[in-house]
Amino acid sequence: MAFPRSRRVRQFYLSMLFLITGRAVQAASGIDPDIRREVSRLPEDCTLKLTVWPKGPGFTLRKTEAGTLRLLPPQETSDADMHMEIQAPALGFTLFTFRESSAAAASKGRITASGELALACSLVRILNRTEIYLLPRRIALRAVKRYESPPKKHRRRLHVLFRTLIFKPPGGSP
Template sequence: MSLQQIKTLAMSQSKRLYVTTMMQVVGRALQAISEQDEEIQKISSAFPEGFVFSMQVLPNGPGFALRKTADNSLEFLDDIPTEKPDLTIYIKHLEHAFRILSFQESTAQAFANDRMIVDGDISFAIRMTRALNRLEAYILPKLVAELAIKEYPHIPLPEKVLHGARIYLRVATNFISQQVKFA
């Protein structure tokens, strides 16, 4: 194997690791924000109870899935269900997922660039994208969030810090409890 091939392989594996990790973070963060943010609960209120949303990289992942609960929050699922989710946003390639999750390409621009396809109700996909945008506005520094979403909303700094901290704490707790569960 040439040095170039080794470099390429390492790069590809790093990207896969990054995308896998970020998918887990985004999925868990969506659960976290949905438990505390009324706006997200309003967004998910249109989904029927038990509605499963997933985001996956073609052809075989990585990805994550969430299920809507009775109180309009979104529950992170440890595994993508074998039964077809109600709505799936497929990202066509790992490279595209890397661009999106490293905020080089906003979700809207990724749709416009045909990086993603929707399997399910388009209006629900629009709602989920709105939820993702709101999440990104809270958990990313403003400079990064401005790259990830079309327009950075007005969020007072104390609210952003408090909200963001709660989401990160919830994600960390979720990760730790999963480690304990599998230990």
């Protein structure tokens, strides 16, 4: 049974992880060619949202004119072309403590998706690729279905982490 204090800790952990992941996806979308290719296939101005049901946390990303993803501030996140929701904070905790991959979570029905499911597939691929930069290999191995080390991984990883920390958006202001 989860006690209120542990729930608060979990909620805080999830909020931090969503913030870091959202920023990292934004950063990686300007650095990694595979993510750029994935983003280029998204419709113009497309918004993708990932939240925990019922009240968050979460993040919303929008495709920019430059072909990257921009993390939207919370006040701009009402509508999305595709909204993925993790069904409960406890399930989100399992996912974001990297004890299972996002593909496994989706396949076990722990994540709902409203909107075109092709966009959900794109978001999962983008998250997987970002996790390879964000996480040490040992942890990333559990978070993704197939670990493929990208070229120039270490240089790009530093670049992604730097942009994540200082929250420098690719090609524009946040």
